Amino acid sequence: MKIDIAYFTSTGNTLWLAQRARDLMGAEGHAVRLFDPVAQPGGFANDADLLGILYPVWASTLPDPLQALVQALPRGEGRRLFLLGNCAIFTGDTGMHWKRRIEPRGYDVFFVDHLLMPINVNVPGFNFWPVPPPEEVRAILGRADEKLAEVCAAILSGERRVDGTDLASWLGGASQRALYWTAALWKRAYAVAADRCTRCSLCVRMCPIENITMGDSGYPRFGDRCIICLKCYNLCPVDAVLIGRSSRDTARYRRYKGPAPDIKPVLYR
Numbered sequence: 546m547k548i549d550i551a552y553f554t555s556t557g558n559t560l561w562l563a564q565r566a567r568d569l570m571g572a573e574g575h576a577v578r579l580f581d582p583v584a585q586p587g588g589f590a591n592d593a594d595l596l597g598i599l600y601p602v603w604a605s606t607l608p609d610p611l612q613a614l615v616q617a618l619p620r621g622e623g624r625r626l627f628l629l630g631n632c633a634i635f636t637g638d639t640g641m642h643w644k645r646r647i648e649p650r651g652y653d654v655f656f657v658d659h660l661l662m663p664i665n666v667n668v669p670g671f672n673f674w675p676v677p678p679p680e681e682v683r684a685i686l687g688r689a690d691e692k693l694a695e696v697c698a699a700i701l702s703g704e705r706r707v708d709g710t711d712l713a714s715w716l717g718g719a720s721q722r723a724l725y726w727t728a729a730l731w732k733r734a735y736a737v738a739a740d741r742c743t744r745c746s747l748c749v750r751m752c753p754i755e756n757i758t759m760g761d762s763g764y765p766r767f768g769d770r771c772i773i774c775l776k777c778y779n780l781c782p783v784d785a786v787l788i789g790r791s792s793r794d795t796a797r798y799r800r801y802k803g804p805a806p807d808i809k810p811v812l813y814r
């Protein structure tokens with residue numbers, strides 16, 4: 546089978562899962578293409594037999610670039626599509642929410658599930674779940690790896706599975722989506738710690754929506770289109786990107802540096 550998987554990653558968890566899914570499905574003799582729609586617009590290949598979307602859960606919904614991919618989907622003519630999310634704590638009804646939006650376009654969304662991965666949100670006002678230390682990250686990845694093997698086998702066998710269909714998932718998901726606007730307050734609090742910033746411009750190259758530019762001062766400047774992926778905040782090599790002054794304290798507001806050293810930040814320019 547030709548399998549086409551779209552993914553978006555901020556801090557690498559989804560890319561880590563996508564690469565493992567490609568290896569697992571590849572080992573069964575399938576040809577798997579991974580693509581990030583920000584870097585490779587154009588959507589799914591017309592000749593793919595099976596489509597997938599791998600996504601990090603953002604307040605019980607999809608990251609903006611994957612929402613855009615879904616919104617631009619052509620008529621599916623019954624093509625089979627799976628949704629595989631990953632979150633740190635709670636996914637709610639994310640998959641169901643998007644299954645309901647994808648199916649009217651003529652796709653058979655036969656499989657919806659999610660995996661647990663390390664958290665990448667630890668900002669002032671929202672630091673209830675600290676970024677786990679390396680040994681805990683390894684344990685979480687080990688469990689995710691086990692579940693991913695089971696999930697890939699189930700997808701390949703054509704099993705029908707949909708998680709997040711119960712009322713509690715819907716209530717939790719709907720309230721998270723309704724409250725998501727509060728995260729928009731974070732983007733007003735972006736600043737650069739000039740005493741740390743090396744002006745390497747990595748944040749500019751990592752930003753998926755070209756919202757960061759090098760200002761006249763030679764330091765990064767943030768525009769007003771941020772989608773709050775927190776990539777610049779987490780992956781700045783010297784933790785110079787701040788969300789509020791108190792996030793200078795990197796012991797308290799630990800950045801998540803990704804699942805493994807071989808998963809490098811995705812650069813867009």
Ligand SMILES: Cc1cc2nc3c(=O)[nH]c(=O)nc-3n(C[C@H](O)[C@H](O)[C@H](O)COP(=O)(O)O)c2cc1C
Pocket residue numbers: 553554555556557558559560601602603604605631632633634635636662663664665666721728773774775
């Ligand atoms: C804006 C934003 C919102 C998030 N919302 C949730 C959430 O609702 N539930 C959850 O468990 N994790 C949430 N997370 C954590 C991520 O889903 C999780 O850490 C994921 O594995 C990150 O994947 P990535 O490294 O591929 O970006 C959120 C992360 C971000 C950046």
